[in-house]
Amino acid sequence: MIICECGELLRNKEEIFRDYTKTTASPSTRTIGHRNCGFIFNFVDEKNPKKYSSKKELKILAGKFAEKNLSPEYAPLFMLAVDRLKSKGKLRDYEVLVRAYREVLGLNSENPVRKKA
Numbered sequence: 001m002i003i004c005e006c007g008e009l010l011r012n013k014e015e016i017f018r019d020y021t022k023t024t025a026s027p028s029t030r031t032i033g034h035r036n037c038g039f040i041f042n043f044v045d046e047k048n049p050k051k052y053s054s055k056k057e058l059k060i061l062a063g064k065f066a067e068k069n070l071s072p073e074y075a076p077l078f079m080l081a082v083d084r085l086k087s088k089g090k091l092r093d094y095e096v097l098v099r100a101y102r103e104v105l106g107l108n109s110e111n112p113v114r115k116k117a
């Protein structure tokens with residue numbers, strides 16, 4: 001999974017398009033873009049998406065992410081999970097967001113969110 005600069009999680013091929021971009025490796029390097037917002041990734045130079053943001057930057061990204069990918073009732077729980085995972089230190093941005101996302105939706109078998117019946 002990839003998280004775009006716009007904050008959306010790219011989960012399947014329908015959400016991306018193939019393109020070429022100028023990188024330090026080649027003036028036309030094969031890459032992908034995000035269909036919804038038109039953002040084109042540059043994996044060679046790794047300018048984006050940023051791998052390790054500061055806590056503050058990550059919060060902004062997490063806010064955008066929650067807005068686009070989660071229903072509002074999950075947002076506070078998601079932000080808490082992001083904060084906690086980020087505090088552990090070693091995770092990349094997308095790992096923090098994806099883990100928090102899976103956690104609030106109860107997709108992590110090792111750490112499910114208990115649902116009240």
Ligand SMILES: [Zn+2]
Binds near residue numbers: 005007036039
């Ligand atoms: Zn995007």
